[in-house]
Amino acid sequence: MPKVLVSDKLSETAVQIFRDRGVEVDYLPDLGKDKEKLAEVIGQYDGLAIRSATKVTEKLLEKAVNLKVIGRAGIGVDNVDIPAASKKGVIVMNTPFGNSVTTAEHAIAMMFAVARQLPEASSSTHAGKWEKNRFMGVELFNKTLGVVGAGNIGSIVINRALGLHMKVLAYDPFLSEERAKELGVTKVELDDLWAKSDFITFHVPLTDKTRDILSRDAIAKLKPGVRIINCARGGLVDEAALAEALRDGRVAGAAFDVFAEEPATASPLFNLPNVVVTPHLGASTTEAQENVALQVAEQMSDYLLTGAVQNALNMPSVTAEEAAVMGPWLRLAGHLGAFVGQMTDQPIKAINVLYDGSVAEMNLNALNAAVIAGVMKATNPDVNMVSAPVMARERGVQVATTHQEKSGAFDGYIKVTVVTAERERSIAGTVFSDGKPRFIQIRGINVDAEIGEHMLYTRNKDVPGVIGALGTTLGDLGVNIANFTLGRTRSGEDAIAILYLDEPPRTEVLDALRRTGKFLQVRPLHFEIG
Known part of the structure; x- marks a missing residue:
């Protein structure tokens, strides 16, 4: 019977999936924070199910003499040394689509929040004030939303925005005219998106090409009064340049869930009027956390019991017989x-x-x-x-x-x-x-x-x-x-x-x-x- 260690907090339902499928499981949700203790016991296990607290380093993998698969409940695997895992023959899986709706909804919520200045109005009212005239917002209806990145999450945001009767412009290097028509958006280049959008939301990964995609020069091209939403990755926006544009009024507001440095204890965007900030909550809903937990338990069980591979980051979905011949190809x-x-x-x-x-x-x-x-x-x-x-x-x-x-x-x-x-x-x-x-x-x-x-x-x-x-x-x-x-x-x-x-x-x-x-x-x- 294969044996799995769950070293971070995972739902009890997910843990039960392992047991129901015939996989022995040890649920020790705080062990991932104790590197030394984890290294002592990891050699006993065929599988390791984690979230973000457990750090799977090359040193830990050296101790993992029986480990065959690591399953990350979520999309990000920054806490796993994938090259080291590959050298050890350990498969690394993630769950790339389990939190898409949740992240898209957070972006829409942040757009509402900055349009109507909800956090600041809430704080003011809690303080016993009644400042109706101070918090004059704007409607989303009939406004133009610029979406940078029309992939899995971006397309959900587009769908929700169209339901709010917004006009949507989209920029994505891989977006074809046919797909844009299917989504109901107008495909544009970045300069057009900057110049025409009342709201701009980002849904792209952080790469060398996208780092500071909203740079100081790009900010100078923005439509006056625009509002910026970033629930994707820190580093997509030049935060210092945006803060200047917010202070001088060229940009009317911003809502950020992610920052260039995290945990973000300081940022040029902090303590500015009409800037809404949250601590990377994009995937933080009960449903999303449950979805990714159930998915990772199913995927790991499938691999350990049948050899089936899903959502592997370092192994193709091929049989053992094929792999020996196909590897170089x-x-x-x-x-x-x-x-x-x-x-x-x-x-x-x-x-x-x-x-x-x-x-x-x-x-x-x-x-x-x-x-x-x-x-x-x-x-x-x-x-x-x-x-x-x-x-x-x-x-x-x-x-x-x-x-x-x-x-x-x-x-x-x-x-x-x-x-x-x-x-x-x-x-x-x-x-x-x-x-x-x-x-x-x-x-x-x-x-x-x-x-x-x-x-x-x-x-x-x-x-x-x-x-x-x-x-x-x-x-x-x-x-x-x-x-x-x-x-x-x-x-x-x-x-x-x-x-x-x-x-x-x-x-x-x-x-x-x-x-x-x-x-x-x-x-x-x-x-x-x-």
Whole structure:
């Protein structure tokens, strides 16, 4: 009988699910706070069910000699060392959709609160005052709501806002015109959203691309009197710049559930008039907490008893027999998706995947999921092979699969093409006999590129001096090249280079390359290796 430890507070109903399914369970909800005691006992267990209090570190995993699965009741897994868990062969699961409605409702509640100044009016009335004239609010009816991020939570907010008879503008890099029409929103670029919205709400993850998406410069473009709501992630908004805009009246109000630093004991937004703040309560409802607890108990039980994998962050949904053969191809599929995802800045309408030769006989659903996850990780690092296809469907991205018999020099290969409104971008790769994935074609140009964690892609005209400029610039700035691959269409025409570097290329390196005037494109790339 498998044995599970629940080291954080989980509902009794969830604990009972383990027992009903035939899994032995120890419910010790305070143990996660005692790192030493947890390390002493973790070796007894096959599964560990947690919330956010338990920290699963590499050191703890060294003691977890029997651990097979970690289940996080919730979406965030910042408290789990996923690379270390992967090395130990421990599956990490989360419950990505259990609190979507709750989080969306909190955003709507915060919008009402800041529109009608409810917290301040409540405090005033509690103090024995009767200040009706002081708290003049605004209606939501017929106002324009700008939604940044139209995924799972964002689409629920859109639905609720339309029910309030608001006009909705949406910005999302993956939102197609077809999906926007289905949601009932107008798809716009960010500058239009900033300029036209009476309320703006954020529903995107925090990535390098979204950090300070509402920057000081963006705040200067906002419609006067706008109100800002952030129940997504701290760091999406420049809090200091927003505080200045609130003080001088350009922004009428703000409602924040998340902050750049948490727990937030201080913020530029604190103690400002008409700013509503809550302590990261987006997922804090009885229903949401119960939902994620029940889901994680079901998922962990399924895996421990039957081997079924759901919502795994570090393992594909394939059988044990398939995994031995498919492992390198799954990694390749993810790398191909990651390449085109990082290279594409426009909304993606379609992802087309071609499987040739031996790989065409494998589990294409799992391979497709790996491709889609690779593409989506460019804008959402929390995506996994289970949630990626859902995310693609939500955004109206069409996924098409073609498979064919061996047609070229390789025993098998995968080609991924992404389609936007303006262009198509493709890349192909294979797995060599050493089990290592390789890129074999980019932009129709044949290459043989080893894939590393940190890479640099350049495009130029095939003229003398380009390679020298590339090597000299990197050398002068102390960047070591592990591998260097070149390719071209024909003499004097398009040429590319893809470099495997020992470290991420710094901003000054990228800027220096662009200043040479030799390159049509310079793009840093990152791949998850392991």
